[in-house]
Amino acid sequence: MSYPIQFLVITVLAVLGCAKVTLQSRVSKKYIVNTADSVFFNAQLYAAIALVLLVVFPQGALNGRGIFYAVLCGLFTLAFQIIYSLALKAGPVSITVLIINFSSLFIAIFSILAFRETVYISHVIGAVLLVVSMILNVKKDEEGKPGNMRWFLLAVTAMLATSGGSIMIKIFGKTLGAEVKNSDMTFLVLSYAIAAVLAFGIYFVGAHVGKRERMTYKKPWHVLVYALIIGVVLGVYQKFYAMGMAKMDASFMMPTYAGMQSVGMTVIGVVMFKDRLSTRQKVSVLCGIACIIIMNLRILPLF
DSSP states (O other), X not given: OXXXXXXXXXXHHHHHHHHHHHHHHHHHHHHOOSHHHHHHHHHHHHHHHHHHHHHHSXXXXXXXXXXXXXXXXXXXXXXXXXXXXXXXXXXXXXXXXXXXXXXXXXXXXXXXXXXXXXXXXXXXXXXXXXXXXXXXXXXXXXXXXXXXXXXXXXXXXXXXXXXXXXXXXXHHHHTGGGTSTTXXXXXXXXXXXXXXHHHHHHHHHHTTSTTOOOXXXXXXXXXXXXXXHHHXXXXXXXXXXXHHHXXXXXXXXXXXXXXXXXHXXXXXXXXXXXXXXXXXXXXXXXXXXXXXXXXXXXXXXXX
């Protein structure tokens, strides 16, 4: 994959990622009241993504190992969403998001070690700028907010879970996915189908045992429409994400993507929600932009 195409793919991912976060934030603020709401919405969302990928994109054969990786990816995907929701309730939101965002670096490090990807000194500088950008983006009023060990373990576990899903996609794309055309789409369909089935199962079990918590949607059809719209966005996103993970070095792709999405979300906040940026947030944006530029220079290979 040529360099301009790589940059274009990452840009498309960042745009779709920002759209996904914006739409999901709207759903959370408007419809999500309890854990049952979150689980049921995500079950619909996973099913919608699987349907979009199945209908829109051609499928390829999947062997036993591919199915195994897909099952693991589905489990990681569901585990992340559940644990992430618990972490957000248990501790400071901005710092929880910061910990989750470190998954981009975790994935990059794994990819470097597992697939011996080339690392440039500019990548290291860009990654440092990304970390500075993410830290500066933490809300100042939450900076010193105490968290407990349970919250910290939940946040770190959620970070590892979302990293695990991406790592499964990376391993599949670099090995089995390269052997059979379009098998990456079948891999993703199966992953999200498994996550959807398990999420529906968790919801219906929770609705009939224990606290018997049920969804509180007053307009469930509105929530379903949102799930379908976000499913379309994420379906296309996953196509590009799987392509990038298979054909790009994660040491370049992940920090660049994280920087682009961070800057994009800040712009959306200012333009759409009239957010006012503090000085530290402005510096965060500048560091994010610098990260994107420097990551693309590829100066002095280290190994």
